[in-house]
Amino acid sequence: MILFGTGGIRGIMREGEFDEKTVAVASKGVAEYMKMNGLKRVLIAYDTRNNSEKFAKLSASVFSGEGMEVYVFGEPVPTPVLSYGVRKLGMDMGVVITASHNPPEYNGYKVYTSNGVQAVPEVTDVLTELVKQAWNQPINAVEKYTVVPREVLDEYISDVAKVVNADLKGLKVVYSPLHGTGAKFVPKLLRMLGAEVIEVTEQIEHNGNFPTVKTPNPEDDRALELLRKYMEKHNVDLGLATDPDADRVGVVIKDVRLTGNQVGVLLSKMLIDSYLESGRNKGMLVKTIVTTDMVRPMCEESGIQLFEVPTGFKFIGDLVERHKELDFVFGFEESCGYLTGDLARDKDAVLACGLVAKAAVNFDLLDRMEELYKKCGYYLEKLINFEFKSVNQTLDVYEKLKQTKAKDVKEVIDYSRGYNGVIPNDTLRLEFDSGRIFVRPSGTEPKMKAYVMVKADTKEHAISNLEQLENKIKNIVNEILAC
Structure with missing residues (x-):
């Protein structure tokens, strides 16, 4: 435990x-x-x-x-x-x-x-x-x-609607709470804003056994199978699914599942533009270190201060509270968690559903993503999960990664010693010419996560770099295990 x-x-x-x-x-x-x-x-x-x-x-x-x-x-x-x-x-x-x-x-x-x-x-x-x-x-x-x-619950929905501040008339959305708490909140919010909501009927009921999904995790395609069927059946472009406690949201647009990073980039752009239009100039955006760097050039161009924190949304909420002299524009993490405004200080999928719907009304999500890739560069990311025989073996591999002399590794940054103002935490960053890989051990389970991140001028080049780095980290780990 x-x-x-x-x-x-x-x-x-x-x-x-x-x-x-x-x-x-x-x-x-x-x-x-x-x-x-x-x-x-x-x-x-x-x-x-x-x-x-x-x-x-x-x-x-x-x-x-x-x-x-x-x-x-x-x-x-x-x-x-x-x-x-x-x-x-x-x-x-x-x-x-x-x-x-x-x-x-x-x-x-x-x-x-x-x-x-x-x-x-x-x-x-x-x-x-x-x-x-x-x-x-x-x-x-x-x-x-x-x-x-x-x-209090009705006031929450009304307050979220004010933060979203959108007219969703004409928008059709398929929504699933995956048997969780979002059922009584997300449809009400979207309808309050004018959207037509088609609920995935089989998944609306509260049921702790999650009987209709292989996993209740909206980051996983297996959680979205019924959502996709409903989208196809009703000819709807936008599908949203929240996890059981409605703090993460999975997004499907025209049968393409957007990653947590892609949704974060799209919402960052929308909220930064809105903030700049308000005439203010003390904005900040917060992300975790393992989340995409694609927002970095966006923040630099717009004068928004970008902060990075360790993995865990609590660090985003805590940093926002410690910088009240700045305007909180947006916070997000690659695992489908998003937040703006002052209502809450943890990731909010009810709010995020409203924001994604607002974005979908204002622009084509896939077209906008491609526009941003062409402007900022093709930032691609992939999460690789390693499983080991024991927690001790996991920690041993992690310790040896700190000292790796593997070919093409230019530098190993150990965040436990503190780095670039980020709170010390158990994360390594392996630098390569073609990208970087963040590595985090579980500490309580025999598992380790590797977040591969690349940037290139073309999609093809980025995909090639991503595949190469994925193979490199797998080879490095296998060589450590073979010793």
Whole structure:
């Protein structure tokens, strides 16, 4: 089980891993943190997964038993609604029970601070110790909490509509929540803005088993099979699918699935142009280090300050909060997470659906992408997943990559030592003449991710470079394993 990793506590729902004791002990630890810091009010949300509501109410009872003032949403809501609620209702902390886009046997526990940002390491390092201490302490649970009024959810949708600020009349959209929380939010938002929404009926119902998809991850083509069938059946160009906690969105346009990077580039361009038209000149855009560099020339040309952070959207939200002297234009990560405005401080797929729909009304997404490639260069990216026999083997390969003398590797940058103002984190960057490869180990699973990134003047050249670098990193890893 992952204890306060990139996405909070997460594990398989089974005894001794992610179970009732895990939730109770985590809540006791967070309550102790609140007492230490003079905090009182906590807001709890949950998604459509099996046991999420039960875990949320158990968590509420533990917080109440520790003397906290506890508020709980009365139905499953998107994770960004928790962030929104913490900010809007003046909460001291927030908790959401979700395992995001993981398989159905998983669940998880995310913690948020009063600014609506998922807790960053300086907080989770303390929480980890407090949760460990709470493991053998008595837990006093009292079933006492206040249900958040339904009006707050309606206000969220209205507020998001104002941020999107679009007339979607004439637009047809096929939408799927993949059995998740987006079902009661995305269609309502898009219709409020004037779009005609065709729902993937089989996937509208809340169902933690996700019975109609091979995976509830909208980054994966297998999650979008029914969406594509509906698009073909109804002759609709735009399809949107959100993950179970509605913080990521997959986009299909004319049977082409746009990558998270491509959607981020298109939205960046649209929002930068809109910002410049407003006459302001203190804008900032934030991305993770493993996200496309294609926005770099766009920011340079427009005078927008570009910031980079480690993997994890919490670092984007945290940086935005630390730079209130600047106007937050947009934040995104390659794994289909997007945010603008001041409503929430975590990635918001409800908002992102509205933004993508707005873009689709204003221009042809594929044509605009090609225009930007011709102007900025063909930036292409590919994620490669490595699996090993054990966590130790993973970490051993990662350590040896730091010292690699492999041919064509010009430089190895170790972000754990701090680099270019980015918060230190476990990421390597291997520089080549034809591009760069970022490498991240899991640390808790026998897995490692390699993000291959290239830029070239033509699409053919970029594809060739991408294939070459993919082969190079596979060969480097295989040579390490063979030693």
